[in-house]
Amino acid sequence: MFANTLFLLSAALTVGGAFAVLWSKNLMHACIYLLASFFGVAGLYAVIGADFLAATQMVVYAGGVVILMLFSVMLTGGSSEKINRFGLEKIPAMGNKKTLFAAGFASFVAALIVLKILAQFIKHYDATPMTANLPTVERIGVVLATDHILAFEISSVLLLGALIGAAVISRPRREKND
Amino acid sequence: MISLGSYLAISFALFICGVAVMIARKNIIAILLGIELILNSAALNFVAYTKFVNNNIDGHIMSLFIIVIAACEAAVGLGIVIRFFQLRESVHVDDAAQLQN
Numbered sequence: 001m002f003a004n005t006l007f008l009l010s011a012a013l014t015v016g017g018a019f020a021v022l023w024s025k026n027l028m029h030a031c032i033y034l035l036a037s038f039f040g041v042a043g044l045y046a047v048i049g050a051d052f053l054a055a056t057q058m059v060v061y062a063g064g065v066v067i068l069m070l071f072s073v074m075l076t077g078g079s080s081e082k083i084n085r086f087g088l089e090k091i092p093a094m095g096n097k098k099t100l101f102a103a104g105f106a107s108f109v110a111a112l113i114v115l116k117i118l119a120q121f122i123k124h125y126d127a128t129p130m131t132a133n134l135p136t137v138e139r140i141g142v143v144l145a146t147d148h149i150l151a152f153e154i155s156s157v158l159l160l161g162a163l164i165g166a167a168v169i170s171r172p173r174r175e176k177n178d
Numbered sequence: 179m180i181s182l183g184s185y186l187a188i189s190f191a192l193f194i195c196g197v198a199v200m201i202a203r204k205n206i207i208a209i210l211l212g213i214e215l216i217l218n219s220a221a222l223n224f225v226a227y228t229k230f231v232n233n234n235i236d237g238h239i240m241s242l243f244i245i246v247i248a249a250c251e252a253a254v255g256l257g258i259v260i261r262f263f264q265l266r267e268s269v270h271v272d273d274a275a276q277l278q279n
Contacts, residue, residue, distance in 0.1 A: 007180050011188050018195035018215055027208055034211050037192075041218050044188065047180060048229040053238050060245050065214065065252045072256040073207055076263040103201035107194050115190075130180065131233060139235050140242070148239050155246050162250035166257035172264065 003047055010043030022100070027073050035066045049133030052140050185226035192219035206259050206269050210252065217248045 017037030024030040038061040045054040144152055192215055199212030221241040228237025259269060266273050 004179050007184075011184070014188055015191045018192050021211060021215065022195050022198055022202075027205060030208060030211060034214065037215070038218065041192075041222060044185070044222060045225055048185075048225065050225050050229070050238055050241075053225060053241055056242065056245055060249055061214075061218075064249060068252055068256055069207060069211065072259055075260055076207070076269050099202040099204075100198070103198040104194075106201055107197035110197065111190060111194050130230070136235060136238060140238055143235050143239060144242075151239075151243060155243055158250055159246065162254050166253045169254070170257035170260045 006043060007047045010040045010047060013037065013040030014044060015040075022104075028070070031066055031069050031073065034069070035062055038062055038066065048130075050136060051133075052137045182226055182230040185222065185230075189219040189222045189226070192216075192222065204271055206262070206271055206274075207256070209271065210255050210259070213255075214248060214252065217244055217251075220244060 014037050017033045017035075017040055020033035021030045021037065024033055038057060042054045042057040042062075045051075045057060196212045196215030196219065199215065200209050203209055203212070221244040224237040224240045224244070226237075228234060262274065263269055
Protein backbone atom coordinates (compact mmCIF):
# COMPACT_ATOMS: atom_id res chain seq x y z
CA MET A 1 0.00 0.00 0.00
CA PHE A 2 2.73 2.43 1.04
CA ALA A 3 4.90 1.35 -1.88
CA ASN A 4 2.03 1.87 -4.31
CA THR A 5 1.34 5.36 -2.97
CA LEU A 6 5.02 6.26 -3.16
CA PHE A 7 5.21 4.87 -6.67
CA LEU A 8 2.21 6.90 -7.86
CA LEU A 9 3.52 10.11 -6.28
CA SER A 10 6.99 9.62 -7.74
CA ALA A 11 5.68 8.75 -11.19
CA ALA A 12 3.42 11.80 -11.23
CA LEU A 13 6.32 14.00 -10.06
CA THR A 14 8.69 12.57 -12.67
CA VAL A 15 6.41 12.77 -15.69
CA GLY A 16 4.83 16.05 -14.62
CA GLY A 17 8.21 17.63 -14.04
CA ALA A 18 9.49 16.48 -17.42
CA PHE A 19 6.43 17.84 -19.23
CA ALA A 20 6.71 21.09 -17.28
CA VAL A 21 10.33 21.39 -18.45
CA LEU A 22 9.00 20.98 -21.97
CA TRP A 23 6.19 23.55 -21.64
CA SER A 24 7.83 26.14 -19.41
CA LYS A 25 8.65 29.48 -21.00
CA ASN A 26 11.13 30.54 -18.34
CA LEU A 27 14.54 28.89 -18.09
CA MET A 28 14.73 29.41 -14.32
CA HIS A 29 11.34 27.71 -13.85
CA ALA A 30 12.47 24.91 -16.19
CA CYS A 31 15.47 24.24 -13.93
CA ILE A 32 13.20 24.03 -10.88
CA TYR A 33 10.83 21.65 -12.69
CA LEU A 34 13.86 19.56 -13.63
CA LEU A 35 14.71 19.39 -9.92
CA ALA A 36 11.19 18.07 -9.24
CA SER A 37 11.62 15.47 -11.95
CA PHE A 38 14.93 14.32 -10.44
CA PHE A 39 13.31 13.95 -7.03
CA GLY A 40 10.61 11.82 -8.66
CA VAL A 41 13.24 9.59 -10.26
CA ALA A 42 14.89 9.18 -6.84
CA GLY A 43 11.53 8.10 -5.44
CA LEU A 44 11.15 5.58 -8.26
CA TYR A 45 14.58 4.18 -7.38
CA ALA A 46 13.56 3.90 -3.75
CA VAL A 47 10.36 2.00 -4.60
CA ILE A 48 12.24 -0.89 -6.22
CA GLY A 49 14.85 -1.11 -3.51
CA ALA A 50 17.76 0.87 -4.96
CA ASP A 51 18.37 2.86 -1.80
CA PHE A 52 21.99 3.84 -2.45
CA LEU A 53 21.12 4.93 -5.96
CA ALA A 54 18.23 7.06 -4.70
CA ALA A 55 20.53 8.83 -2.25
CA THR A 56 23.17 9.33 -4.95
CA GLN A 57 20.57 10.71 -7.33
CA MET A 58 19.45 13.25 -4.76
CA VAL A 59 22.98 14.29 -3.78
CA VAL A 60 24.49 14.52 -7.24
CA TYR A 61 21.56 15.86 -9.23
CA ALA A 62 19.65 17.98 -6.73
CA GLY A 63 22.79 19.15 -4.96
CA GLY A 64 25.16 19.44 -7.88
CA VAL A 65 23.82 19.53 -11.39
CA VAL A 66 20.73 21.68 -10.90
CA ILE A 67 22.63 24.21 -8.80
CA LEU A 68 25.28 24.34 -11.54
CA MET A 69 22.56 24.94 -14.14
CA LEU A 70 21.01 27.72 -12.04
CA PHE A 71 24.39 29.40 -11.59
CA SER A 72 25.13 29.29 -15.29
CA VAL A 73 21.67 30.69 -16.08
CA MET A 74 22.45 33.59 -13.77
CA LEU A 75 25.94 34.07 -15.22
CA THR A 76 24.69 34.22 -18.80
CA GLY A 77 21.70 36.41 -18.04
CA GLY A 78 22.76 39.95 -18.83
CA SER A 79 23.91 41.42 -22.10
CA SER A 80 24.08 45.03 -23.06
CA GLU A 81 22.30 44.82 -26.40
CA LYS A 82 19.32 42.67 -27.22
CA ILE A 83 20.16 41.76 -30.81
CA ASN A 84 23.42 40.36 -32.11
CA ARG A 85 24.96 40.91 -35.53
CA PHE A 86 22.92 38.09 -37.08
CA GLY A 87 19.67 39.71 -35.98
CA LEU A 88 19.02 37.03 -33.34
CA GLU A 89 18.07 37.70 -29.75
CA LYS A 90 21.01 37.17 -27.43
CA ILE A 91 18.88 35.60 -24.72
CA PRO A 92 16.54 33.54 -26.87
CA ALA A 93 12.98 32.70 -26.02
CA MET A 94 12.24 29.12 -25.05
CA GLY A 95 10.81 28.18 -28.44
CA ASN A 96 7.36 28.88 -29.77
CA LYS A 97 4.33 26.74 -30.56
CA LYS A 98 5.67 25.76 -33.95
CA THR A 99 9.02 24.43 -32.71
CA LEU A 100 7.32 22.68 -29.78
CA PHE A 101 4.85 20.94 -32.08
CA ALA A 102 7.56 19.94 -34.55
CA ALA A 103 9.84 18.68 -31.78
CA GLY A 104 7.08 16.71 -30.08
CA PHE A 105 6.02 15.08 -33.33
CA ALA A 106 9.59 14.28 -34.36
CA SER A 107 10.56 12.80 -31.00
CA PHE A 108 7.36 10.76 -30.89
CA VAL A 109 8.01 9.30 -34.33
CA ALA A 110 11.64 8.55 -33.44
CA ALA A 111 10.58 6.90 -30.17
CA LEU A 112 7.98 4.77 -31.97
CA ILE A 113 10.63 3.60 -34.45
CA VAL A 114 12.95 2.66 -31.58
CA LEU A 115 10.09 0.84 -29.84
CA LYS A 116 9.28 -1.08 -33.03
CA ILE A 117 12.90 -2.19 -33.33
CA LEU A 118 13.07 -3.19 -29.65
CA ALA A 119 9.60 -4.79 -29.53
CA GLN A 120 10.74 -8.40 -29.69
CA PHE A 121 13.19 -7.85 -26.85
CA ILE A 122 10.53 -6.15 -24.76
CA LYS A 123 7.90 -8.84 -25.30
CA HIS A 124 10.03 -11.90 -24.57
CA TYR A 125 11.45 -11.49 -21.15
CA ASP A 126 11.06 -13.67 -18.07
CA ALA A 127 9.60 -11.50 -15.38
CA THR A 128 10.55 -12.83 -12.00
CA PRO A 129 8.14 -12.03 -9.18
CA MET A 130 9.18 -9.09 -7.08
CA THR A 131 11.54 -10.13 -4.33
CA ALA A 132 12.08 -8.47 -1.00
CA ASN A 133 14.15 -5.31 -1.02
CA LEU A 134 17.49 -5.95 0.63
CA PRO A 135 19.93 -3.16 1.47
CA THR A 136 22.25 -2.69 -1.47
CA VAL A 137 25.04 -0.49 -0.12
CA GLU A 138 27.33 -3.31 0.97
CA ARG A 139 26.80 -5.34 -2.19
CA ILE A 140 27.42 -2.29 -4.39
CA GLY A 141 30.62 -1.55 -2.50
CA VAL A 142 31.90 -5.12 -2.85
CA VAL A 143 31.04 -5.39 -6.56
CA LEU A 144 32.46 -1.95 -7.29
CA ALA A 145 35.79 -2.80 -5.66
CA THR A 146 36.14 -6.28 -7.18
CA ASP A 147 34.39 -6.85 -10.52
CA HIS A 148 34.17 -3.28 -11.78
CA ILE A 149 37.40 -1.91 -10.36
CA LEU A 150 38.74 -0.90 -13.79
CA ALA A 151 35.64 1.12 -14.66
CA PHE A 152 35.73 2.67 -11.19
CA GLU A 153 39.31 3.87 -11.63
CA ILE A 154 38.63 5.10 -15.17
CA SER A 155 35.65 7.08 -13.92
CA SER A 156 37.87 8.72 -11.30
CA VAL A 157 40.29 9.75 -14.07
CA LEU A 158 37.29 11.00 -16.08
CA LEU A 159 36.12 13.13 -13.14
CA LEU A 160 39.59 14.62 -12.74
CA GLY A 161 39.76 15.38 -16.46
CA ALA A 162 36.32 16.99 -16.42
CA LEU A 163 37.30 19.12 -13.41
CA ILE A 164 40.52 20.38 -15.01
CA GLY A 165 38.87 20.78 -18.42
CA ALA A 166 35.97 22.82 -17.09
CA ALA A 167 38.35 25.04 -15.10
CA VAL A 168 40.60 25.61 -18.12
CA ILE A 169 37.74 26.25 -20.56
CA SER A 170 35.77 28.72 -18.46
CA ARG A 171 38.79 30.64 -17.17
CA PRO A 172 38.77 34.34 -18.13
CA ARG A 173 41.21 34.93 -20.94
CA ARG A 174 44.30 36.96 -20.13
CA GLU A 175 44.87 40.06 -22.21
CA LYS A 176 47.56 39.41 -24.79
CA ASN A 177 50.29 41.94 -25.49
CA ASP A 178 50.59 41.40 -29.24
CA MET B 179 1.03 -1.65 -10.35
CA ILE B 180 4.78 -1.64 -9.73
CA SER B 181 5.91 -3.59 -12.76
CA LEU B 182 8.45 -3.47 -15.52
CA GLY B 183 5.89 -2.10 -17.95
CA SER B 184 5.05 0.94 -15.84
CA TYR B 185 8.73 1.71 -15.35
CA LEU B 186 9.35 1.43 -19.08
CA ALA B 187 6.39 3.75 -19.75
CA ILE B 188 7.75 6.39 -17.35
CA SER B 189 11.18 6.10 -18.94
CA PHE B 190 9.58 6.45 -22.38
CA ALA B 191 7.84 9.67 -21.30
CA LEU B 192 11.10 11.04 -19.90
CA PHE B 193 12.94 10.20 -23.12
CA ILE B 194 10.29 11.86 -25.31
CA CYS B 195 10.38 15.00 -23.17
CA GLY B 196 14.18 15.09 -23.36
CA VAL B 197 14.34 14.74 -27.13
CA ALA B 198 11.58 17.32 -27.60
CA VAL B 199 13.39 19.78 -25.32
CA MET B 200 16.61 19.22 -27.26
CA ILE B 201 14.90 19.86 -30.59
CA ALA B 202 12.58 22.72 -29.63
CA ARG B 203 14.80 24.99 -27.57
CA LYS B 204 17.03 27.74 -28.89
CA ASN B 205 18.91 28.20 -25.62
CA ILE B 206 22.08 26.15 -25.09
CA ILE B 207 21.44 25.65 -21.36
CA ALA B 208 17.93 24.37 -22.09
CA ILE B 209 19.42 21.82 -24.49
CA LEU B 210 21.64 20.62 -21.63
CA LEU B 211 18.47 20.19 -19.54
CA GLY B 212 17.11 17.89 -22.26
CA ILE B 213 20.31 15.82 -22.24
CA GLU B 214 19.99 15.37 -18.47
CA LEU B 215 16.41 14.09 -18.91
CA ILE B 216 17.54 11.54 -21.50
CA LEU B 217 20.38 10.25 -19.29
CA ASN B 218 17.92 9.88 -16.41
CA SER B 219 15.58 7.80 -18.52
CA ALA B 220 18.46 5.48 -19.48
CA ALA B 221 19.51 5.03 -15.85
CA LEU B 222 15.90 4.33 -14.84
CA ASN B 223 15.70 1.61 -17.51
CA PHE B 224 18.86 -0.06 -16.18
CA VAL B 225 17.54 -0.16 -12.62
CA ALA B 226 14.10 -1.43 -13.67
CA TYR B 227 15.52 -4.25 -15.79
CA THR B 228 17.97 -5.33 -13.12
CA LYS B 229 15.18 -5.48 -10.57
CA PHE B 230 12.50 -7.24 -12.58
CA VAL B 231 14.48 -9.50 -14.92
CA ASN B 232 17.76 -10.79 -13.54
CA ASN B 233 17.64 -9.43 -10.00
CA ASN B 234 21.31 -8.75 -9.37
CA ILE B 235 23.26 -5.55 -8.73
CA ASP B 236 24.88 -4.84 -12.10
CA GLY B 237 22.23 -2.38 -13.28
CA HIS B 238 22.83 -0.28 -10.18
CA ILE B 239 26.53 -0.08 -11.09
CA MET B 240 25.66 1.00 -14.62
CA SER B 241 23.31 3.68 -13.27
CA LEU B 242 26.02 4.94 -10.94
CA PHE B 243 28.39 5.34 -13.86
CA ILE B 244 25.66 7.09 -15.85
CA ILE B 245 25.22 9.56 -12.98
CA VAL B 246 29.00 10.16 -12.88
CA ILE B 247 29.15 10.76 -16.63
CA ALA B 248 26.12 13.07 -16.47
CA ALA B 249 27.82 15.15 -13.78
CA CYS B 250 31.00 15.40 -15.88
CA GLU B 251 28.99 16.33 -18.95
CA ALA B 252 27.08 19.03 -17.10
CA ALA B 253 30.27 20.57 -15.69
CA VAL B 254 32.14 20.64 -19.00
CA GLY B 255 29.07 21.68 -21.01
CA LEU B 256 28.30 24.59 -18.72
CA GLY B 257 31.95 25.63 -18.81
CA ILE B 258 31.77 25.73 -22.59
CA VAL B 259 28.50 27.71 -22.43
CA ILE B 260 30.02 30.32 -20.10
CA ARG B 261 33.12 30.60 -22.29
CA PHE B 262 30.90 31.01 -25.37
CA PHE B 263 28.95 33.72 -23.60
CA GLN B 264 32.20 35.54 -22.78
CA LEU B 265 33.22 35.43 -26.44
CA ARG B 266 29.91 36.15 -28.18
CA GLU B 267 27.66 37.56 -25.41
CA SER B 268 24.95 35.16 -26.49
CA VAL B 269 23.52 31.75 -25.60
CA HIS B 270 21.62 31.24 -28.86
CA VAL B 271 22.42 27.98 -30.67
CA ASP B 272 22.33 29.68 -34.06
CA ASP B 273 25.19 31.93 -32.95
CA ALA B 274 27.55 28.97 -32.74
CA ALA B 275 28.17 28.94 -36.48
CA GLN B 276 31.84 29.86 -36.71
CA LEU B 277 32.76 26.59 -38.41
CA GLN B 278 30.18 27.03 -41.17
CA ASN B 279 31.78 29.92 -43.00
